[in-house]
Amino acid sequence: MNGTLLWSVGDELRERTLPPVDRMRLIKYAGASGDYNGIHLLDDAAEDAGLPGIIAHGMLTVATMGLLFSPHLEYGYIKTFRNRFSSMVFLGDVLRVGGRVVGVEESDEGLLHKFQVYARRNEDTVASGEVGFLLYRA
């Protein structure tokens, strides 16, 4: 068994508060992902689309939830990730990401830990989903 990580149902991942969403972050994500849709970068494009302002890439929010598992990659990896978007994210928004263990299953590869994860702005959930993190057998 892996001695350094032991998760049981109900355990919570330490919630992380992210820096406010700013334009440079969206520009960098556009460059890195190749998603240059104007609604994420240009005020005019957002306005033309009927939005009150530019919105963050949904996939950036998903990637942000993935950060919860980055410290544990030596011991396992994200095998499944399912995410629903429920609210748009705007400039200046401060998101918090977190999750908790809702199940553990044996598989051929190791122990698949199922987490419910979320990204929230104040009390609003902007995205939520499930992550299956596979913990390798030692």
Next chain:
Amino acid sequence: MLYKEFVGLRSEPVKNLVERGPVRRFAEAIEDPSPLYTDERMATESRYGRLLAPPTFPRTFDYGRIEGLELPRVGLIHGEFSISYERPLLVGEEVLCSMQLKDSYDKRGRRGLLGFLVFERTGEDPYGERIFTTNDIVVVTEAVRRGIGA
């Protein structure tokens, strides 16, 4: 039902390479500090033996085009995303990627008639072994639907 005639069609697979520079840039953009994405020496000494790609990195790949399918450029809403891996994705790998419009259905809700498009994208190694599968649900609002004359 939108784009009904395209349901089931798949793009020609496109060869993608998981490159170190783009992985580093992606990890920096999402502010993910894990050294396994960027530190060659640590990665070499890890169980993986080489650098890893972040879980949502496959978003950056080219999946080809479904012949004739032209989606509106503005107004689409990303409703859901999911990815499932057979194994971790490694830097230096060659991945054959393709996409398929898996399903199209309509639902009438508070915001009028909504169209839902389900896209599946897959990545395989050069031997045809599946590495990952993603599913995206894209929502087409009534206003956008009117715009495309459907």
